Each structure stands twice: as structure tokens, then as C-alpha cells.
Amino acid sequence: MCTLEQRGRVFVLTLTGDGEHRLGHPLIASLRSAVASVAAAAASAGPGTALVTVAEGRFFSNGLDIGWAGTSRPRLQELVDALRPLAADLLALPMPTVAAVTGHASAGGFLLALCHDYRVMRADRGVLYMSEIDIGLPLPPYFVAMFRAKITAANALRDVLLRGRKLRAAEAKEMGIVDAVCPGPAETAAEAIKLAEQLAARKWDGGVYASIRMSIFPEACKSVGIVEESDEEKRKHFASRL
Amino acid sequence: MEPNNLCTVERRGRVHLITLTGAGEHRLSPALLSAIRSAVAASAGAGALVLSAEGKFFSNGFDQAWARTAPLHLHSTMDGGFRALVADLLELPMPTVAAVTGHAAAAGCALALAHDSVVMRGSRGFLFMSEVHAGIKIVDFLAELMREKVPDAVNRRDLLLRGDKMSAAEAVRRGIVDKAIDGGVEDVVNAAVAEAEKLAARGWDGEVVAEIRKAVWPKVWDKAKDYGADAPAAARPRL
Numbered sequence: 001m002c003t004l005e006q007r008g009r010v011f012v013l014t015l016t017g018d019g020e021h022r023l024g025h026p027l028i029a030s031l032r033s034a035v036a037s038v039a040a041a042a043a044s045a046g047p048g049t050a051l052v053t054v055a056e057g058r059f060f061s062n063g064l065d066i067g068w069a070g071t072s073r074p075r076l077q078e079l080v081d082a083l084r085p086l087a088a089d090l091l092a093l094p095m096p097t098v099a100a101v102t103g104h105a106s107a108g109g110f111l112l113a114l115c116h117d118y119r120v121m122r123a124d125r126g127v128l129y130m131s132e133i134d135i136g137l138p139l140p141p142y143f144v145a146m147f148r149a150k151i152t153a154a155n156a157l158r159d160v161l162l163r164g165r166k167l168r169a170a171e172a173k174e175m176g177i178v179d180a181v182c183p184g185p186a187e188t189a190a191e192a193i194k195l196a197e198q199l200a201a202r203k204w205d206g207g208v209y210a211s212i213r214m215s216i217f218p219e220a221c222k223s224v225g226i227v228e229e230s231d232e233e234k235r236k237h238f239a240s241r242l
Numbered sequence: 243m244e245p246n247n248l249c250t251v252e253r254r255g256r257v258h259l260i261t262l263t264g265a266g267e268h269r270l271s272p273a274l275l276s277a278i279r280s281a282v283a284a285s286a287g288a289g290a291l292v293l294s295a296e297g298k299f300f301s302n303g304f305d306q307a308w309a310r311t312a313p314l315h316l317h318s319t320m321d322g323g324f325r326a327l328v329a330d331l332l333e334l335p336m337p338t339v340a341a342v343t344g345h346a347a348a349a350g351c352a353l354a355l356a357h358d359s360v361v362m363r364g365s366r367g368f369l370f371m372s373e374v375h376a377g378i379k380i381v382d383f384l385a386e387l388m389r390e391k392v393p394d395a396v397n398r399r400d401l402l403l404r405g406d407k408m409s410a411a412e413a414v415r416r417g418i419v420d421k422a423i424d425g426g427v428e429d430v431v432n433a434a435v436a437e438a439e440k441l442a443a444r445g446w447d448g449e450v451v452a453e454i455r456k457a458v459w460p461k462v463w464d465k466a467k468d469y470g471a472d473a474p475a476a477a478r479p480r481l
Contacts, residue, residue, distance in 0.1 A: 150395050202405075205377040208379055211380070212379065215389075228382075242309075242310050
């Protein structure tokens, strides 16, 4: 389902196999476990690590496993509820994160990409697509919070959520949704790893980095259940380092 | 206002010009914050306000050296003083212009952006949210001010989470500051004063300026309003 390797200071999380990487219980659980390992490894590695999430095949992720949910609304809600803590894990991760969008990222898969600090995407194929409007599914509140946080231009947000616009990498870059565009999947993965290495080389304190991430996207973090530290706790942290 | 050697005030036409004096970093210690607040309070009757600085720095942020020696329970006086200054600026009954004559880092950057307009020196100096590099978490008020004034997600990330040093040209390109000015400190100050004079010439009712400003930045006003001056409201400026 997914593998985790460490290349120097960069952790590479790969969604394996040629399939759609549908976010069902098994994959979500694997991803959470992998992200937890990354957080633990970072604690012992010290400052200066980063995460890249990449996928094999034609899809980054095609979203929640609605096939498994079928017509069952409770099942669909289960998946929505299961994905939320994974989003929280990524938003709270004490290191910079880069999504290498090596294929289609749709619905929950697009959300997963947005949960990263940076996005690198292949130009040759694949789209970012919020399909919910087209298939008649309402958006979970934390999905909306995430999109509102990361896509701040009003027409871009409207196009993505309310029009179901399918974005190729170049357009996504123009809209500020993707940071870099590469010709194909291999280059995308390489560029993402290179970016992650540059970010890791800054040797930022992971806890501070995660705290600042929360400061810039507080509503998104709150919507996935992260509780921000109080100012008092932040001052104590400052004092403890003196 | 009591004379102090931390900042000066002068009137240039309708513009109340405050200058942080000396070649230092203009660290926002409780003392400097108090001095600037006094200088702001002395703007009554002016048509617009400019905050500028001498030397290489606009302001390099909070006075961490002071914080290192002060007991923990007093640290909030620096945050509180900053909030009070921003409250004063938000409810000031006249347009405000920051003349970013040099480096503006952390709380110094936030202070610049707390003004209605920002003109910045093109040839030297950066906007720099240095906290991520220094390993310092950002207190809620500072974050709220930056969020309201830097609404774009990519700009927020690059400025605060990546800690980019942004030149004036870059900041203008991203819509974070209004103008980049060539030349030296005096050229930036003159440009800021000219901008302020133009705004003063609009003849706006100062109380309305303050009310509209607070309505445009409601979240930061809401978090600042209990900290502001208890001084009587400035006389309505006849512009």
C-alpha cells in the first residue's frame, strides 16, 4: 500500500502499485502508521528533516474508496472520519512536507496533496480535480477548511470547488496551487526530493516549524482537530531555550 | 510628549513624521514601544502619520536581549505594548504610512504592515519573518496581524513558514507592500511623506477613517482593542 524510506535527511513516502491509491481504511491506516514513524524518526534525528509523498502509477490518489462505501452513507462518513486524522498528522508534522503529484489527484487525493506545504506536479498527464460537485457529494467541513486555507484567490477556489475544474499542472501553478511543474513522473519525484533536501538543509526546529504552520493556517488546523498552543506555552518554550 | 532619545517627531505640512533614531536595530523593547506610542499620541491635529527610521534597520523585532534578562511574567508586557501600539495605529483618525527605510524583521515587519500603506527602500533592506530560523514560535496576535495583512496562502507560507528575505521589489510584486523607492533613507522618507500628504489632501473625516479601517481588519482589531490608549480621542482634524 505504501512504503517509507529515508534518503539522507528526506523521508520518502511512496503510495505503491499501479492502482488508484483509493483512500480506504487499509491505505489510510498504512499512511498514518508511516507518518507516525516519520515523526518519531524526526524526534531522534534532530532538526533538518523533510517529507516527500510520492505515488507510483497514473494516480497520486483518486480519493476516498467510494467503491467500498457503495451506497452506504454511514460507510462514506466512516472514510471521511478516518481521513481527517491523517490530514491532522500531516498538518502537525514537525518538518517541511512536499507532495510529488505524479498522477491524478482527485477529491480526497487532492486534499492529501494540499495537506503538504509544497506541491510539485507532472505536466504531461494528470489533473487536480474536486469531483464532488460533479458526482453530487457534499464536501466535509474539514475539506472546505483546507481548500479555503490553501487556495485564497476567490475565483480559483470557485473554479476548483464549485465548478469541478480539472487543473493540469501549468494552470495549477498559475493559480498558486502548485509550486513547480516537471515534464514527467521521474523528474517530478526528483524535483520534490531536491526541494525537500533544500528545506531540510535549513535545519529548522521541527516543533517551531509545525507551530508556525499552525499560525498561518489556524482554521484548517482546527478543522482537523489540532489544538493550537497558548501564547503562554509559546513564551515558556522561548524561555526554556534561553 | 516627554523627550526621549528613542524617536523624534516633526510636522511636515499636514504629516506627523515619527523617526526611530540612531543607527541601531530599533528593537521593540517595552521602552521603545512606549516612546512610539507617545509619539503616535502626539499626532493629534495632523492629517496623516508616517513612521520611519534612521540607519540600516526599520526595526529588527522584539528585544530578545531584554526578554532574556526579564522574568517570564513580564514578557507579556512586550507583547502587550506591541498590541497597544497596533491598537493605537488601528484607531488613529488619519491615514498611516510606514516608511520601511531598512530591514523590517519579525515584530518589526508586522509593525510596518500594521500601517495603511507601506513604502519600502528598493536598494537595501528586507521584510523578514525570521522566527522560523530563530526557532521562536509566533504569538497569536502577531500571527493574526500577519494573516490579515498577508491573505494569500503562498505569500504567507513563503514569508512566515519559509522565512524568505523579501526585497522591496519582491514584496511589491506579491502585493505585500505598495511601493519600492530607489535611493537612500531620506528618499524613502520623502516618498512616504509625499504619499501621506496626498492621503491627507483627500480631506477624509478622521473618525470615519478609523471606523472603516477597524471594519476592514476586524480580527486584528478585535484582538488589539482592549490594549489601546485610554487617552481622549484626538480632535477631529480639519483638513
